[in-house]
Amino acid sequence: MKLSSLDRTLLLLTVILASYQVSAGIDSFDTLPIIAYTIAFGVLLVAALLMFILGMEVLDSPVVVIVSTIIPLGLAVGLVWQHLASWRTSYLVFAIIGFLAVTLTRSIQMQNKLPVIVIAITHGIAGMTIFLLPIVIAIQGETKPLFALVGVGGAFIGLGGLLLSFLKTGKPILSRDTIMRLFPALLLLTTALFVAGFKFG
Amino acid sequence: MSTRDSVPTSKFAMFWSLTKPSQSGLLLATGLAGYMSARCPVFNISTILGLSISLFLAIAGSTLLNMWWDRDIDAKMGRTQKRVTSKGLVTDKEVLIVGVVVSIIGIGWALAIDWLYGIVVFAGWFFDVVVYSMWLKRRTCWSIVWGGISGAMPILAGRVLGLGSIDWIGLMLALGVLLWIPTHTLTFSMKFQKDYADAGVPTFPSTYGLDVTRFTIAFSSVLAAAAMVAAGIGIGMDWGFLRLLGVLSAGLFLLAAAMTFKPTERVNFGLFKYASVYMLAAMILVVLEVI
Numbered sequence: 001m002k003l004s005s006l007d008r009t010l011l012l013l014t015v016i017l018a019s020y021q022v023s024a025g026i027d028s029f030d031t032l033p034i035i036a037y038t039i040a041f042g043v044l045l046v047a048a049l050l051m052f053i054l055g056m057e058v059l060d061s062p063v064v065v066i067v068s069t070i071i072p073l074g075l076a077v078g079l080v081w082q083h084l085a086s087w088r089t090s091y092l093v094f095a096i097i098g099f100l101a102v103t104l105t106r107s108i109q110m111q112n113k114l115p116v117i118v119i120a121i122t123h124g125i126a127g128m129t130i131f132l133l134p135i136v137i138a139i140q141g142e143t144k145p146l147f148a149l150v151g152v153g154g155a156f157i158g159l160g161g162l163l164l165s166f167l168k169t170g171k172p173i174l175s176r177d178t179i180m181r182l183f184p185a186l187l188l189l190t191t192a193l194f195v196a197g198f199k200f201g
Numbered sequence: 202m203s204t205r206d207s208v209p210t211s212k213f214a215m216f217w218s219l220t221k222p223s224q225s226g227l228l229l230a231t232g233l234a235g236y237m238s239a240r241c242p243v244f245n246i247s248t249i250l251g252l253s254i255s256l257f258l259a260i261a262g263s264t265l266l267n268m269w270w271d272r273d274i275d276a277k278m279g280r281t282q283k284r285v286t287s288k289g290l291v292t293d294k295e296v297l298i299v300g301v302v303v304s305i306i307g308i309g310w311a312l313a314i315d316w317l318y319g320i321v322v323f324a325g326w327f328f329d330v331v332v333y334s335m336w337l338k339r340r341t342c343w344s345i346v347w348g349g350i351s352g353a354m355p356i357l358a359g360r361v362l363g364l365g366s367i368d369w370i371g372l373m374l375a376l377g378v379l380l381w382i383p384t385h386t387l388t389f390s391m392k393f394q395k396d397y398a399d400a401g402v403p404t405f406p407s408t409y410g411l412d413v414t415r416f417t418i419a420f421s422s423v424l425a426a427a428a429m430v431a432a433g434i435g436i437g438m439d440w441g442f443l444r445l446l447g448v449l450s451a452g453l454f455l456l457a458a459a460m461t462f463k464p465t466e467r468v469n470f471g472l473f474k475y476a477s478v479y480m481l482a483a484m485i486l487v488v489l490e491v492i
Contacts, residue, residue, distance in 0.1 A: 022448055023441035034444075042448035049452065053474040054467060 003055055003184075010184035011052040017191045018045035025198050032092075033078040040074025041194075043067060048187060056180040062106070065119065065168065068161060069102045072126035075154070075194070079133050083142065091129075098122035123161055130154030134197060147201025153193030160186045215285040216299055219268045220261035227481075232256045232355035234484040235374055237491045238436050239363025251314045252362055256355055258307025259322045263329040263351075265300030269293060270334045274400035280393050304330075311358070318362040325354025342403045345386045346379075353379040370435035373428050377483070380425035384476040387418045388469060415464050419457035422476050426450035429483045442486045453479050 003011075021041045026034050047067065050058045058064070073095045080091040102122055105115035135151035137143050163179050166172050172179070209215045236252055268275070268286050272293060275281035285291050308326060312319030329351035337344035353375035360371035390397055390404035391414055397404045405414040426449075433446050456472045 019445055023439075023445040027441055038444050038448065042451065045448055046452035046455075049475070049478065050471065053478070054471045 003052075007056075007181075007184045008052060010188045011048045014048040014184070014188045014191045015045055015052065017188070017195050018042075018048065021191075021195050021198065025195060029078075029082065033081050036074045036078035036081065040071050040078065041191075043070045043074070044187070044191060048191075051184070051187075056183060059164065059180070059183070064164070066103050066106050068164065069099055069119070069122060069126075071157065072123060072130055072154075072161070073099055075150075076126040076129040076133075079129060079150070083133060083137050094125065098126070119165065123158075123165075127154065127158040127161070131158060134201070138201065144201045147197050149193045150197030150201065153190045153197060156186060156190040156193065160190065209285065212291070215291050216265070216296075218285060219291075219296065220264050225257060225260045225264060228260050228352060228355045229253060229257050230481075230484055231378055232359035234487045235356035235359030235361075235371065236363045237359075238370065238374065238432075238487045239360050240436075240491055248314070248362070251310065252318075252359060255307050255310035255314060256322060256358060258303050259311060259326050260307070260355065262300055262302075262304025262307050263326045265296060265303060266330045267334045269296040269300055270330070271338075272296075274339075274402060277400040278393065278396035280396050315362055315365075317366070318358055321354055321358040321361050321367075325351050325358065328354070339402060342390075342405045342408045345383060345405075348386065349379040349382040352382045353377075370432050373432040373435060377425050377428035377432060378480070380421045380428060381476055381480050383421040384418050384425070384473060387414050388473040390414070391469065412464075415460050415469070418469075418472065419461045422453055422457045422472060425476070426453045426479065429480075433483075433486070436487065436490065438486065438490050442490055446483060446486060449479050449482055 018041045022038055022045065025041075026037045029037070047058075077092055077095045081088050084091070098118075098121070101118045105118045131151050131154040133151070134143070134154070135148045138145050138148035138151070160183065163173055163182075167176060167179055174182070209218050232252060233249070236249075268284065271281075272286045275284050276287040281287060286293075286296055304326060308319060308323050311322040328347050333344055333348040333351055337347055356378050357367070357371045357375040360374060361367055364371070387405050391406050391411060394404065394406050398407055405417060409417075430443070430446055430450055433443055438446070453472075453475060456468065456475055459468045460472050
């Protein structure tokens with residue numbers, strides 16, 4: 001599928017926003033959240049850049065399932081480390097094990113449903129963390145209200161992940177063309193919400 | 202104006218197309234980034250103008266002379282057959298004269314601004330025209346190293362002008378560009394392998410095969426990224442910018458690994474494009490750091 005000028009513009013804006021977040025948006029945080037957010041936004045940045053260069057067919061690569069796990073896990077680890085001090089170590093262990101499990105089950109050919117179960121658990125927990133945690137702490141007044149935008153961004157990236165996952169399992173919610181057409185806008189919206197949430201929250 | 206897709210009509214446009222404006226512009230941009238990396242008063246308009254014009258003329262002059270020297274092989278290669286030199290729209294003598302005059306003005310201007318800066322600019326011109334094109338290009342595939350050194354001179358020249366001396370950071374920036382250039386030249390030599398064979402120009406793919414060439418591209422890309430990160434640290438680049446450079450370097454490293462272990466046309470093209478974006482981003486970060 002050939003990228004339109006609009007797609008390219010959206011992807012370029014995503015690259016710029018993610019670059020801003022990596023270079024300037026997380027400076028005041030502790031070391032571990034900086035590492036986690038750098039990895040998450042870094043993957044987002046490089047992914048958008050590769051889509052810009054090579055087209056949306058990049059998403060057909062089998063590596064995408066593994067790489068796309070890094071974004072929610074990185075964001076979730078950063079959020080938990082900053083806002084749920086008592087869960088830090090256990091969540092970090094979950095993230096590492098989850099990532100290794102996804103990598104392993106995607107690298108070895110399996111006939112059973114284990115790879116899907118592993119993906120569902122890892123993405124599910126990380127996705128819910130990104131979606132709920134910022135909204136809850138914003139409602140509780142621990143952060144500024146606009147921090148909830150990070151949660152909204154989490155919902156959108158979860159939506160993107162779902163669309164891609166179902167497409168890859170052969171049971172697409174929307175047609176492949178529609179997903180590819182929506183993806184640049186979805187990616188930009190998600191990144192913009194994350195950046196705005198961190199900046200103004 | 203493209204030298205491949207359209208034929209320029211005016212004489213100026215013909216010579217302009219022979220200077221490879223986008224390539225010369227990119228090299229000029231590295232020169233400006235090198236100058237700014239020295240953290241000198243970058244908004245000195247006369248120095249910036251002097252640097253821009255002298256460097257552009259020296260680069261354009263060397264490119265014109267390359268076109269003049271390579272006119273016979275350009276006529277044999279599909280990729281370069283549409284150049285105005287190959288089509289006979291300008292005479293050999295005209296190209297030679299314009300190339301020499303533009304080179305003399307560019308290098309002379311550079312020497313007048315600062316002798317050390319002028320020497321580095323001249324070194325770039327000399328490596329490109331004499332060592333790369335005239336001496337080695339038709340003899341060995343390793344000529345690209347000298348072409349690479351020539352391409353690395355503008356960024357070093359810029360830093361030398363800003364600093365007044367040659368330092369390790371300037372050399373590291375130059376090394377970054379030098380190691381980045383094979384990503385371009387070797388990708389081209391793979392894509393247009395037949396063209397080069399027809400013209401009798403030895404290339405890495407024809408000498409060592411595609412696997413070695415792919416590995417060389419991947420390896421030099423990774424080393425280029427390492428050199429740029431080292432230069433960034435040396436410049437005292439902001440921690441956030443270094444993080445960003447690290448992320449972009451990681452992307453380059455992954456593509457290089459994919460190119461080595463699972464090579465495809467697509468990955469090859471991706472690395473080629475990504476390396477260009479990487480270098481552009483590195484230059485922008487150097488400039489932003491100072492601004």
